[in-house]
Amino acid sequence: MSQTVETGAPAQAEPAKKKPALSEGKRAERRLGWLLCAPAAFVMVAVTGWPIIYSVWLSLQRYDLRFPDDREFVGLSNYAAVLTDKYWWTAFGITTLITVVSVVIELVLGMLLALIMHRTLVGRGLVRTVSLIPYGIVTVVAAFSWFYAWNTDTGYLTELLGAEAPLTQQIPSLLIIILAEVWKTTPFMALLLMAGLALVPDDLLKAASMDGATAWQRFTKVMIPVMKPAILVALLFRTLDAFRVFDNIFVLTKGANDTSSVSMQTYNNLIKGLNLGIGSTMSVLIFIAVAIIAFIFIKLFGAAAPGSDSGGKR
């Protein structure tokens, strides 16, 4: 991590000149802080920062590993190719649909589950334990379970959606993908919401109920406002996570019948098609899409953004 240390050293020397108040102990503390953080910062930047820059560079080239000699700088034409491609926009629409629908369902179910975990009179430990199972389980394992459940040869659920072979039709397939997503991630949502729920003062609820507020009013007027930061954090994390949906689609449909997500498209172009130029272009586009989503959320957060107060109080 020579980089941080190098840029760090002059930065530390300069204020020392201007403000002689900076004691030896303070300087040592700074140096130790940088030293301790340097390896983590280095790895994170080396594995994300540099590759994303590199992928911008790759995205400006025609670069197909099957025809490596044709490698050539082509400017923005890869972007033009992807952005006018029908399959890309279908995948983009499908990804957005899956993200929105599953996050909305997860929020409702997660809130219910959080209330259950928070309030249940019996078996609280049991409920909390089993609801960690979907969180912990390998996504691919869960995806195979759903695949075999809906598969016409083996499945116990096959006839449920009224379709002949649900995983070979677009709408039933999408429903199943959303089901798999929701099953897996609702508990995580619930845990984050439950942490917010714990911040709601019991006195406030009691007072509200004395004043004649119904359960629904207590929920919307007392709990939701207090929980707002927790809800936004949970929504942000889940939205970005859902936008990257890959594992479930890979196992359930392999992206057939227009059920492919943007991640799936990128994977197909890169690993199946060995087209680094187009694959990198898609990588960059997904990065931009995610950055926009994150930006919108952080605007919504305002001061409640996670990390804004993580500046280490004693």
Place this chain on the structure above:
Amino acid sequence: MAVIAGSTTGRKAKWAVVDIVVVVYALIPVLWTVSLSFKTAETQTDKNFFPSAWTWQNYKDIFTTSEFIRALINSIGIALIATLIAVVLGTMAAYAIARLDFPGKRALVGVSLLIAMFPQVSLVSPLFEMERQLGLFDTWAGLIFPYITFALPLAIYTLSAFFREIPWELEKAAKMDGATPAQAFRRVIAPLAAPGVFTTAILVFIFCWNDFLFAISLTSTTASRTVPAALSFFTGASQFEAPTGTISAAAVVITIPIIFFVLFFQRRIVAGLTSGAVKG
């Protein structure tokens, strides 16, 4: 909502029903996979939720193929090494964030938050090309690096939240009583920090154990393919046989450590998952 009313039997019964719904919800896909893994080849397609004839054959099959054993070794090795490194680096950084004052701290917290939100698929294309050139493609290291990177934000968040709760005055007190700094650390601080570090290790391990996207994009042979990736390459005992049974058996095997963690460390996992996230 039992905010005011006392707990009556009727209320408890209602909650018990709700609890059962939750338990069934969480366990159905798991039980179905277990059931498939014990079904015999003939009853595999009978569409019954529970097996009518039981067999260990699927487990025997996967443990006699080098394909699965190799993948299991890869999974365990890669996840353990990545966890170890991520927790060590994360502990150093989290200690600095929780305890020391230095410029750039805020930036580090910001960067790790950004990485937590980073679309992993955006890294697949550049990493694929970079690792090919560096000779890291299809090696353990080629997976360990991305895993460490995406585990670090998680580790830093959870650990710094834990470290902030430690009563550091105790360290001073121990030194006053004549303990050397090393003793103060070993006898006083280490035992207090251990639960947090351990919890973080579990969460990071689960993350590495779960990954599929990197595992399938940055490997090409059994040399470094982990179980989640290997599952999708399974074939049946003969080419006319669907690999349903063996995939299910392998799926059950890699689910066992997760169930173990969840059962024994439920409280800590919940604390770890929520500590970093909701401190707004």
